[in-house]
Amino acid sequence: MLNTKLLDSAIKIFKGTSLLSIDQLTRAKLDVLYALTDDIVANPTDFLHVADGKIMSAIFYEPSTRTSSSFLSAMQRLGGGTIPITGVEFSSVSKGETLEDTITTLSCYSDIVVLRHPEPGTAQRATKASQVPLINAGDGVGEHPTQALLDGYTIQKNLGKLDAITVTMVGDLKHGRTVHSLSRLLSNYKDVKVNYVSPQSLRMPKQLMSQLSSSGLSQTEHTDLGSVIAETDALYVTRVQQERFKDDKDYQAVKGIYTITPKLLKKAREKMIVMHPLPRVDEISTDVDSDPRAVYFDQVKNGMYVRMALLSAVVG
Ligand code: NCD
Numbered sequence: 001m002l003n004t005k006l007l008d009s010a011i012k013i014f015k016g017t018s019l020l021s022i023d024q025l026t027r028a029k030l031d032v033l034y035a036l037t038d039d040i041v042a043n044p045t046d047f048l049h050v051a052d053g054k055i056m057s058a059i060f061y062e063p064s065t066r067t068s069s070s071f072l073s074a075m076q077r078l079g080g081g082t083i084p085i086t087g088v089e090f091s092s093v094s095k096g097e098t099l100e101d102t103i104t105t106l107s108c109y110s111d112i113v114v115l116r117h118p119e120p121g122t123a124q125r126a127t128k129a130s131q132v133p134l135i136n137a138g139d140g141v142g143e144h145p146t147q148a149l150l151d152g153y154t155i156q157k158n159l160g161k162l163d164a165i166t167v168t169m170v171g172d173l174k175h176g177r178t179v180h181s182l183s184r185l186l187s188n189y190k191d192v193k194v195n196y197v198s199p200q201s202l203r204m205p206k207q208l209m210s211q212l213s214s215s216g217l218s219q220t221e222h223t224d225l226g227s228v229i230a231e232t233d234a235l236y237v238t239r240v241q242q243e244r245f246k247d248d249k250d251y252q253a254v255k256g257i258y259t260i261t262p263k264l265l266k267k268a269r270e271k272m273i274v275m276h277p278l279p280r281v282d283e284i285s286t287d288v289d290s291d292p293r294a295v296y297f298d299q300v301k302n303g304m305y306v307r308m309a310l311l312s313a314v315v316g
Helices: 004-014 027-042 066-077 099-109 122-129 145-159 177-186 206-214 248-254 286-290 296-315
Strands: 055-060 081-085 112-117 134-139 166-170 193-197 218-222 234-237 273-275
Touching (some): 004 296, 027 296, 055 099, 066 081, 066 112, 066 145, 099 112, 099 122, 112 122, 112 296, 122 134, 134 145, 145 177, 145 234, 145 273, 145 296, 166 177, 177 206, 273 296
Parallel strands (some): 055 081, 055 112, 112 134, 166 193, 166 234, 193 218
16 A cells, blocks of 8 residues: 555655755655655555656756666656657757757656756756756766765665765766765765765865865865775765866876775775765776675665655656
């Protein structure tokens, strides 16, 4: 039986609202969404008709495997229909149509629009042109709020909490929108310590760090992973974002700089989890996949469930 109480509280909070930045969400709202996600994981068939008759358009101006397919799968598992546009070159975008006109058009056909775009701030721009709620599925180096939702859910599920934990983020913290959104999400919780491990050229943006310190998040920067691995509860590994570099020489200088191996994990806690938003290139050796601490494919699955929760709350 569908737990309508949980769904109703989620609908009360999210119905008709766009999700552009993780900053829109408070801890109380996250709690409701995560409780609904738990319910979907436990009773997925109860949700088969929650989005009957609703349609989601998903337009991706940048490559995607997980985010696009999990949104499509999520909507279909709720009984809704989908309009997927992943090859924008085959849409009127290639005829020179503006983002605004494209989004207005899609919003005429659908009840919700999911958008990924290479320029930061595009989701904000697009939401003005949309007649229906819009979800930011990644805006360049800006944010990726639904990834942070699934990352937070995965941490809570595996560590049992989001308070009083140490999260180490490693890799391309300058261009990685997933770490920008995840650290914003973590700032809602108590006694969270975040270690940022990156080469000098790929440090976390200063402006974001100062915004997060004013909200009470404890943050420190490092270049060496070895110095913080032993105190880490969640190790969040990211890909060096080759497509964001203007000069390939700069990419070549930092590519492959950190690789997680079984040898490195010997220094880590037995209960630490290894996370990655994926796709990975060479940051995590495939030998790590069989380590029970590796949860990156759990993140993939959780992404679908968290998106089911969000979609059912926004259009349910
Ligand atoms: C990430 C992204 O697109 O920002 N992938 C994802 O959505 N799971 C990470 C990446 O591309 O490196």
